[in-house]
Amino acid sequence: MGCRQIVGCCAGAVGRACGVPRGALARPLAYVAAAMILFGLVNGFALFEIGLAGDRRSGMIMSGAIQLTRYSTAIAGVGVLVALISIIIPALTLALTFSVLARLTSVPRENRRFRPALAAAWKLTRHLRLWSMLDVYLLGAVVAYNRLKRLADVVIGAGGYALAAFVFIQVLLEQSLGRQRVWRAIGDPAQYAPNPGEPWILCLDCELVTVAPAIGSDGRRRCPRCGSRLVPRRSGSLATTAAFTLRKESSTSSGSRSDGCIRREPARHAWRYGHRRKASGA
Numbered sequence: 067m068g069c070r071q072i073v074g075c076c077a078g079a080v081g082r083a084c085g086v087p088r089g090a091l092a093r094p095l096a097y098v099a100a101a102m103i104l105f106g107l108v109n110g111f112a113l114f115e116i117g118l119a120g121d122r123r124s125g126m127i128m129s130g131a132i133q134l135t136r137y138s139t140a141i142a143g144v145g146v147l148v149a150l151i152s153i154i155i156p157a158l159t160l161a162l163t164f165s166v167l168a169r170l171t172s173v174p175r176e177n178r179r180f181r182p183a184l185a186a187a188w189k190l191t192r193h194l195r196l197w198s199m200l201d202v203y204l205l206g207a208v209v210a211y212n213r214l215k216r217l218a219d220v221v222i223g224a225g226g227y228a229l230a231a232f233v234f235i236q237v238l239l240e241q242s243l244g245r246q247r248v249w250r251a252i253g254d255p256a257q258y259a260p261n262p263g264e265p266w267i268l269c270l271d272c273e274l275v276t277v278a279p280a281i282g283s284d285g286r287r288r289c290p291r292c293g294s295r296l297v298p299r300r301s302g303s304l305a306t307t308a309a310f311t312l313r314k315e316s317s318t319s320s321g322s323r324s325d326g327c328i329r330r331e332p333a334r335h336a337w338r339y340g341h342r343r344k345a346s347g348a
Contacts, residue, residue, distance in 0.1 A: 091251060095167040097239040102160050104235060107228035108200075109153060113207060114226060117219035126225060127152050127203070151199040159198045162191040163239075170251045185252050185292040189271055201233045246273065253291040267296050 112124035131153070134145025166188050169180060207226065214220045249255075249272045258276040260266040265278045269289040279287050279296070287296040 090247065091167050091171050094239055094242045094247075095164070095171055097235055097242060098160060098164045098167060101232055101235045101239060102164060104228050104232040105156060105160060108225050108232055111225035111228065112223035113229065114211065114214070115221040115223050116214060117221075118217070124223060151197055152203050155194050156198040156200055159191055159194045162187050162194070166191065166248065170248070181252055182293060185272070188248055188252065189292050189294065192271075200229065201236070204229050204233050249273070249291065255291075258290055267298055269294055269296060 109127055112126050115122060115124045128149075131145045131149040134148060135142045137145075166184055169184055173180060207229065211220060211222070211226075253274075255274055255276075258274055260275070260277040266275055267278045267287070268275055269292060271294040272289060272292040274289060274291050276290055278298070279290060281287055287298075288294070289296055
C-alpha cells in the first residue's frame with residue numbers, strides 16, 4: 067500500500083513537471099530532415115573509390131548487398147540481411163519518425179483524433195530502430211578502409227562522408243528526443259497517473275505508470291496511451307527468481323568440487339600403480 071502511494075504520487079508529479087512545451091520537437095524534427103537528406107546521399111554516392119593496377123572501381127551500399135545475393139543461398143541471405151539493416155529498415159525508421167514528429171508539431175494537443183495512430187507508429191519506430199545499423203556499417207567501413215589502403219589506392223567518396231555525418235546526426239537526434247519526450251507529447255502521463263492507494267501497473271513499451279485498467283473484450287489489459295498489452299507481475303516472482311539463482315549457484319559449485327575429485331582420483335591410482343611396480347621390480 068505504501069509503495070503504491072509513493073509511486074502514484076511520483077508519477078503524477080513527474081507528469082505535471084515534465085510536460086512537453088509547444089515547439090519542443092522542432093529541433094528533433096530538423097535533425098530528422100537533415101538525416102533524410104544525408105541518407106539519400108549515402109545511398110546515391112559511392113563510399114569508396116578503389117584503384118589497383120590502373121583499374122578503378124567504386125563501392126556503394128546497394129552494390130555490396132547486390133553482389134552478396136549473387137553467391138550461394140547462405141551468402142545470398144547475408145546480402146538480404148545487409149540490405150534490410152542498412153537500407154530498408156533505416157528508410158522506414160526515418161519516414162515514421164518524420165511523420166510522427168511532423169504530426170505532433172502541427173496538430174494541436176486538444177485534437178486527440180490521431181493519438182492512437184501516432185502511438186502505434188512511434189512504437190513501431192522504436193522497435194525498428196534496434197535493427198537500423200548504419201552505425202555498425204560505418205564501423206565496418208572504417209575497418210575496410212584501413213585494410214584496403216595498404217593494398218590499393220583508396221579514396222573516400224561523398225557517400226562515405228555522408229555516412230559519417232548521418233551517424234552523427236542520428237546520435238544528436240536520439241539525444242534530443244530522449245526516452246519519453248515523444249511519448250509525453252502523445253499522451254501526458256499526468257492524466258493516467260494513479261491516485262495514492264490505487265493499484266498501478268507499468269507499461270513496458272511507453273513506460274507509463276497508470277491505474278490498472280479493466281480487462282478488455284479480448285481478455286487482456288491494454289495501455290491507455292500506446293495500446294500495448296499490460297502484464298502484471300506474478301506474485302512471488304522475485305522470490306522464485308532468487309531461489310532459482312541460488313539453486314543454480316549451489317549446483318555449479320558442487321559440480322566443480324565433484325569434477326576436482328574425479329580429476330584427482332586417476333592421479334592417485336596412477337601413483338599407487340607406479341609404486342607397486344617399483345616395489346615388485348625391486
